[in-house]
Amino acid sequence: MPEKPKLALYWAASCGGCEIAVVNLNEKILDLDAAFDFMFCPCLLDTKIKDIEALPDGAIAVTLFNGALRTEENVEMAHLLRRKSQILVAFGSCAKGGCIPALANFTTKDELLNSIFIDSFSVDNSTGIIPSGTTSFPEGDIHLPGMLGRVKHLAQEVEVDYQIPGCPPEPEQIWNAVEAILSGNLPAKGSTIGCGTLTVCDDCNRTKEEKRITAFRRNYEFYPEPELCMLEQGLLCMGIATRNGCGAPCTKANMPCTGCYGAPDGISDQGAKMVAALGSVMDIGDTTGLSEEAIAARVDAFLATIPDYAGQFYKYTLASSTLGGRVRR
Amino acid sequence: MKIGIYFCNCGCNIADKISAEAVGKAAISFPDKPYLEIVDFICSEDGKLQFEESLKLEQPDRVVVAACSPRDHEATFRRCMTNVGMNPYLLQMVNIREQIAWVTEDPKVATEKAIAAILGAVCRVREQQPLEKKLLEVCPDALVIGAGPAGMKAALALAEAGRSVVVVERTPFIGGLPVRFEDLFPSLECAPCMLEPLMGEMLHGDFPGTIELMTLSEVVAVTGFYGNFNVKIRQKPRHVSLHECIGCGECVEACPAVTTNEFNSNASDCKAIDFAFTGVLPNAPYLKEEICIRSRGEECRACKDACPMGEDVVDLDEVEKIVERRIGSIILATGARLYDASSVEGLGMGVLPNVFDALQFERMLSSTGPTGGEVATSEGIAPAAIAIIHCVGSLDDAHKPYCSGICCQYAFKFNHLITAKLPATAITHYHRELVVPGKAAHTLLNHAVKNENTTMKRFNSVTDLAVIQDATGRLQVSVKGESAPADMVILCPAMIPAEGSASLAALLDVSLDASGFYLELHGRIDAAQSTVKGVYLAGSCQEPMDIQRAMLEGMASVGHSLAGLQPGRMIEIEPITAGVDETHCAGCHLCITVCPYHAIAFNPELNVSRINAVLCHGCGTCVAACPAGAITGHHFTNAQIMAEMEGVLK
Numbered sequence: 011m012p013e014k015p016k017l018a019l020y021w022a023a024s025c026g027g028c029e030i031a032v033v034n035l036n037e038k039i040l041d042l043d044a045a046f047d048f049m050f051c052p053c054l055l056d057t058k059i060k061d062i063e064a065l066p067d068g069a070i071a072v073t074l075f076n077g078a079l080r081t082e083e084n085v086e087m088a089h090l091l092r093r094k095s096q097i098l099v100a101f102g103s104c105a106k107g108g109c110i111p112a113l114a115n116f117t118t119k120d121e122l123l124n125s126i127f128i129d130s131f132s133v134d135n136s137t138g139i140i141p142s143g144t145t146s147f148p149e150g151d152i153h154l155p156g157m158l159g160r161v162k163h164l165a166q167e168v169e170v171d172y173q174i175p176g177c178p179p180e181p182e183q184i185w186n187a188v189e190a191i192l193s194g195n196l197p198a199k200g201s202t203i204g205c206g207t208l209t210v211c212d213d214c215n216r217t218k219e220e221k222r223i224t225a226f227r228r229n230y231e232f233y234p235e236p237e238l239c240m241l242e243q244g245l246l247c248m249g250i251a252t253r254n255g256c257g258a259p260c261t262k263a264n265m266p267c268t269g270c271y272g273a274p275d276g277i278s279d280q281g282a283k284m285v286a287a288l289g290s291v292m293d294i295g296d297t298t299g300l301s302e303e304a305i306a307a308r309v310d311a312f313l314a315t316i317p318d319y320a321g322q323f324y325k326y327t328l329a330s331s332t333l334g335g336r337v338r339r
Numbered sequence: 340m341k342i343g344i345y346f347c348n349c350g351c352n353i354a355d356k357i358s359a360e361a362v363g364k365a366a367i368s369f370p371d372k373p374y375l376e377i378v379d380f381i382c383s384e385d386g387k388l389q390f391e392e393s394l395k396l397e398q399p400d401r402v403v404v405a406a407c408s409p410r411d412h413e414a415t416f417r418r419c420m421t422n423v424g425m426n427p428y429l430l431q432m433v434n435i436r437e438q439i440a441w442v443t444e445d446p447k448v449a450t451e452k453a454i455a456a457i458l459g460a461v462c463r464v465r466e467q468q469p470l471e472k473k474l475l476e477v478c479p480d481a482l483v484i485g486a487g488p489a490g491m492k493a494a495l496a497l498a499e500a501g502r503s504v505v506v507v508e509r510t511p512f513i514g515g516l517p518v519r520f521e522d523l524f525p526s527l528e529c530a531p532c533m534l535e536p537l538m539g540e541m542l543h544g545d546f547p548g549t550i551e552l553m554t555l556s557e558v559v560a561v562t563g564f565y566g567n568f569n570v571k572i573r574q575k576p577r578h579v580s581l582h583e584c585i586g587c588g589e590c591v592e593a594c595p596a597v598t599t600n601e602f603n604s605n606a607s608d609c610k611a612i613d614f615a616f617t618g619v620l621p622n623a624p625y626l627k628e629e630i631c632i633r634s635r636g637e638e639c640r641a642c643k644d645a646c647p648m649g650e651d652v653v654d655l656d657e658v659e660k661i662v663e664r665r666i667g668s669i670i671l672a673t674g675a676r677l678y679d680a681s682s683v684e685g686l687g688m689g690v691l692p693n694v695f696d697a698l699q700f701e702r703m704l705s706s707t708g709p710t711g712g713e714v715a716t717s718e719g720i721a722p723a724a725i726a727i728i729h730c731v732g733s734l735d736d737a738h739k740p741y742c743s744g745i746c747c748q749y750a751f752k753f754n755h756l757i758t759a760k761l762p763a764t765a766i767t768h769y770h771r772e773l774v775v776p777g778k779a780a781h782t783l784l785n786h787a788v789k790n791e792n793t794t795m796k797r798f799n800s801v802t803d804l805a806v807i808q809d810a811t812g813r814l815q816v817s818v819k820g821e822s823a824p825a826d827m828v829i830l831c832p833a834m835i836p837a838e839g840s841a842s843l844a845a846l847l848d849v850s851l852d853a854s855g856f857y858l859e860l861h862g863r864i865d866a867a868q869s870t871v872k873g874v875y876l877a878g879s880c881q882e883p884m885d886i887q888r889a890m891l892e893g894m895a896s897v898g899h900s901l902a903g904l905q906p907g908r909m910i911e912i913e914p915i916t917a918g919v920d921e922t923h924c925a926g927c928h929l930c931i932t933v934c935p936y937h938a939i940a941f942n943p944e945l946n947v948s949r950i951n952a953v954l955c956h957g958c959g960t961c962v963a964a965c966p967a968g969a970i971t972g973h974h975f976t977n978a979q980i981m982a983e984m985e986g987v988l989k
Contacts, residue, residue, distance in 0.1 A: 207922065207923065208923060208924070208925040208967065209925040209927065209966065209967045210925070211925040211926060211927040211967075212925035212926065212946070218926060218927055218928045219928060220928055220931055220932045221927075221928060221929050221932045222932060239927075239928075249927075250925075250927045250929060250966035250967070251966035251967070254925065274923070274966075274967050274968055275923065275968070276923070276968040276977075277966075277967075277968040283966050283968070284966060286963050286964060286966075287929055287964050287965070287966040289964075290929065290932070290933040290960065290963070290964035291929060291932050291933065291964070298851065298852070298853045298855075299853035299854075
């Protein structure tokens, strides 16, 4: 019996949701196991790093790498798995665009550590210890990997062959991507797979009309009409600027799309695109005869209805965006 | 890819600051190693010849002309390229004269800037694609909305030019506001007499084209675009056949239902079936359904039975209908009306007797009006003293900020006509400013000023004025407490757009200005064009104006219509428009909302947006807005813009 191709599923700075999404393949996971030698997955298997290091380069057929790069260890693993893998896939939004971990790029490493270990209300740290480096215990030394100054997505550190979007990727789309890999029926290197070619609006069957938005409302404020476009109802639905393929489960559950599949094909910056789109449909009423100040005040009042620009527009893509985070001068 | 850079010295304009030689040296390292040719004056006859000869010899794939502003000569160089068989959209111009040579002191810096800008153009032009103009068949006929002076003038001129014209008029008659006046400023011509020839031709004229007049009608829907509009017009039932009625008035006599006549400012009565006013054209009554006793469920056919012209003239069962017409251009001539003087507090409008606005007074002066032309108070007495208050709600930020420009002139006309009828009556003009422009208007002013019974009183603010009724019942007009008696007060309010002009604007997507008048494409050079292609403006729907200007604008709008749309001639469609990549459009509708030209429509079967290239101005708003990146601005693609920026920043 010929040896099955090796499959690795690694997590860097991530929540574990991508692993759960793989488990959510349900009975298909048996097909996955039949097709691959599922040999590395820290959350499920006991393979050690030294086992991976011992493999010849290119020994792993496919690595699904999820999570952003937050620590030096993440970077090390990215390089190691790149070296050992024939196909390296940025799996899920953290590996693809930075996702939630990358929102830390709006602050500095020091501010971040300070908030977590010193300033937090729930922390009592009178000696001001910030865990780092090597600490000795009777049982032995514990080494904490250093934190990077900025969170990166996978392709900012190593060459990535394909990307599968989603937070997490939908199981059907994971399977579609696996099938594409198995059949060798793959698009050009660098492509995003396991997704559609349009935006979430195409997957969402709500009625779309002309869009004029006078103010945004938040989910807790009202029950949205189940048949009408969420954006038209004043919910900040990211579906218009988000790649489809998820099947729009959120809008089907009466929740607005938060944009986890990232920017559609040909768009380099999802947040900027969303802002451009919203700027075009912002309805501040009839401004005929109003002074510039009065118009500006109306625009400000409109913008005040958006509580968190970064978390809203760059929740999944900050690391891969044009600015990448806070710009330091 | 072979790229040619043509560097124009523009004599010393460019050559003094930018070294062509240095640009040529730098160009060797540009992508595709373009060749550089220096021309002394590329826009001159010799220069164009040299340019064309060089293009023929070198056969470049793309061309960069580094010279002046593309506003000056892009068309010139595109023509040269067309002449030698090249697609003109493979040209990129760099403005090294206005933007660099003229504004940069140091020649070294200027040359560096020029190199960067030309490199940007080279990088961009490599991404440019050949584009083709398209041709489209058009309908040369026109719709005129409003049959006042401007609308009539336009309709007649169009018919004379052989066009079919549909004239939609909301009232039952033609002639607009002035047909209800007695005499007109500046030369006191009889208004109905002056307008009669035009009105006669409107109804019975013999032209190469046709005029289809629809009274009691309104445009309710407009689809399509320049050259190919489809309009739906709602015709309210007149219940009287314009074709067969001879205007004898027998039905009016017979009608048992009475109301007040809105066209006489409700100062006289009329029947449910009646003429709008005496002498009205078309010379036929109309039936006001809501007044007719049949509306109360009672049976009545008095008018029908009284008609000597037969059974079919009065049709009591006529119902509203919607008719559709296809036309190529639309002329808006919906006119203006008076600002409601009762909203200017303290002047007694609508509260005190014998306080009239100018339109009510015009009707009082008119021999076809409620008093048959007699100037009399509501008690039927000739007034011994009349106050005429100018600038009511005009030049006033609390009301209308603008000067309507016609009020002073008709106020002095009132002075003249009152004096002619009642020589002993004292007239006081209360005015804030006096505006009598032009070569003819001063005569009425002079007449008033020389009239020994006339007093001129200037006020600073309308809030300084008060009109009250004293204990004897007589009116008193006071300016800052100084009071003078008056038996009649005439208010001259600001002119404002006609009722319904805003809803019509919404229907056509025509923009309005801050005062609600239709916005011109350009206030000085294109005042007869609206912001929508193929929709033209005539008369006081654009701004307050007198009859002379309204007639001229009527003709101006016809000029646009005739020049743009000619039978058998197709219109050229500029290829620099936006286009939807239907394989990437998810049907979110966002672009439809943002298009300022209504150029985008949704195709529900394919679930995609489509852009009408005739209506698209290539502004790029939808390109920026499309969240799916499915819209491309032809000739301004993201790739072209990015390449240019990267080139400049290299």
